[in-house]
Amino acid sequence: xxxxxxxxxxxxxxxxxxxxxxxxxxxxxxxxxxxxxxxxxxxxxxxxxxxxxxxxxxxxxxxxxxxxxxxxxxxxxxxxxxxxxxxxxxxxxxxxxxxxxxxxxxxxxxxxxx
Amino acid sequence: xxxxxxxxxxxxxxxxxxxxxxxxxxxxxxxxxxxxxxxxxxxxxxxxxxxxxxxxxxxxxxxxxxxxxxxxxxxxxxxxxxxxxxxxxxxxxxxxxxxxxxxxxxxxxxxxxx
DNA sequence: CGATATACCTTGACAGGCGAGGTATATTGG
DNA sequence: CCAATATACCTCGCCTGTCAAGGTATATCG
Numbered sequence: 001x002x003x004x005x006x007x008x009x010x011x012x013x014x015x016x017x018x019x020x021x022x023x024x025x026x027x028x029x030x031x032x033x034x035x036x037x038x039x040x041x042x043x044x045x046x047x048x049x050x051x052x053x054x055x056x057x058x059x060x061x062x063x064x065x066x067x068x069x070x071x072x073x074x075x076x077x078x079x080x081x082x083x084x085x086x087x088x089x090x091x092x093x094x095x096x097x098x099x100x101x102x103x104x105x106x107x108x109x110x111x112x113x114x
Numbered sequence: 115x116x117x118x119x120x121x122x123x124x125x126x127x128x129x130x131x132x133x134x135x136x137x138x139x140x141x142x143x144x145x146x147x148x149x150x151x152x153x154x155x156x157x158x159x160x161x162x163x164x165x166x167x168x169x170x171x172x173x174x175x176x177x178x179x180x181x182x183x184x185x186x187x188x189x190x191x192x193x194x195x196x197x198x199x200x201x202x203x204x205x206x207x208x209x210x211x212x213x214x215x216x217x218x219x220x221x222x223x224x225x226x227x228x
Numbered sequence: 229c230g231a232t233a234t235a236c237c238t239t240g241a242c243a244g245g246c247g248a249g250g251t252a253t254a255t256t257g258g
Numbered sequence: 259c260c261a262a263t264a265t266a267c268c269t270c271g272c273c274t275g276t277c278a279a280g281g282t283a284t285a286t287c288g
Contacts, residue, residue: 006244007212009275010120015219022222028235034219042215047277050237055275073235073284092220098121099213101156105129105148106206108136120275123244142266161246164268169244187253187266 002041012044012052013061014091020062020080021088027053027076053078061087117156126158126166127175128205134176134194135202141167141190167192175201 008015019030027049035043044052056062061084067075080088122129133144141163149157158166170176175198181189194202 003212003215004124004208005276006124007209008216009123009244010118011216011220012275015216018220018222026235037219038215041211042219045277046236047238047279048275051275051277071285073233075235094118095121095216095220097155098117099217101117101152102122102125102129102209103213105151106125106132106209108132119245123275126244140266159246160267161248161269162244165244165246168268185254187264189266 003038005042005045008042011091011095012048013056014088014095015044016049016052016056017061017080017084017088017091020078021085024077024079026067026078029075030078056084059087060084117152119159122156125205125209126162127170128202128209129158130163130166130170131175131194131198131202131205134192135199138191138193140181140192143189144192170198173201174198 015034016030019025019033025033031043031046031049053062053064057064057078060081062078062080064076064078067077069075129148130144133139133147139147145157145160145163167176167178171178171192174195176192176194178190178192181191183189
């Protein structure tokens with residue numbers, strides 16, 4: 001992976017919620033969507049992915065249901081709740097705030113002319 | 115603090131290095147500089163600050179020396195090394211990469227027209 | 229029939245953040 | 259004069275999120 005995952009830390013749930021804002025999805029698929037969106041530069045580790053789903057469900061941000069596949073591996077689908085949508089907006093706002101602050105703090109210290 | 119610190123996580127050392135890129139500094143002062151730069155929105159917890167200094171020194175990114183104050187509390191100054199400067203550039207680049215990826219992953223899911 | 233892809237899950241270790249506690253000096257207000 | 263506050267350093271132990279490693283099961287392809 002070309003991204004330091006310790007820098008993604010804390011955004012895992014927000015990233016998952018962003019995917020579920022589009023439409024319901026199951027774990028494996030959500031991760032592949034992330035991989036595609038980042039052109040192969042990032043994907044969640046399975047353990048991270050599933051523990052994040054667990055936390056999101058425990059906190060009421062998502063609900064799950066088993067797919068009715070008649071063939072292939074079973075799939076557990078997740079659907080974002082109203083609480084999840086609200087949480088997503090807050091988390092995204094928090095991210096924007098943190099991003100601006102880090103950018104500011106790293107904006108000096110090199111390369112500045114005048 | 116108006117910033118979710120779990121989102122800053124992983125950037126602590128980089129933020130400290132950014133301060134030391136400007137000039138030598140001691141812990142308390144570095145933290146106040148961060149507080150000022152963010153207009154009071156963010157500062158490191160003391161335990162976080164000092165453990166980060168410890169790690170940076172252990173890895174050779176900074177060196178320390180005691181100030182020669184004749185009054186007031188003693189101050190431990192830190193100076194960034196060449197290794198630290200190089201490390202800072204890499205960390206900053208890693209941050210920019212992670213930032214772009216998170217922004218991309220959170221760019222959809224709400225508010226898009228068309 | 230073994231390898232690979234899909235798809236799920238758990239356990240235990242690890243690292244960074246931080247609350248809580250500690251030390252010491254100088255200043256300021258009552 | 260003494261308590262409170264600010265400066266300035268430090269450590270211990272807990273918490274939380276990440277993830278390597280291991281496990282289960284189904285379908286396909288050579």
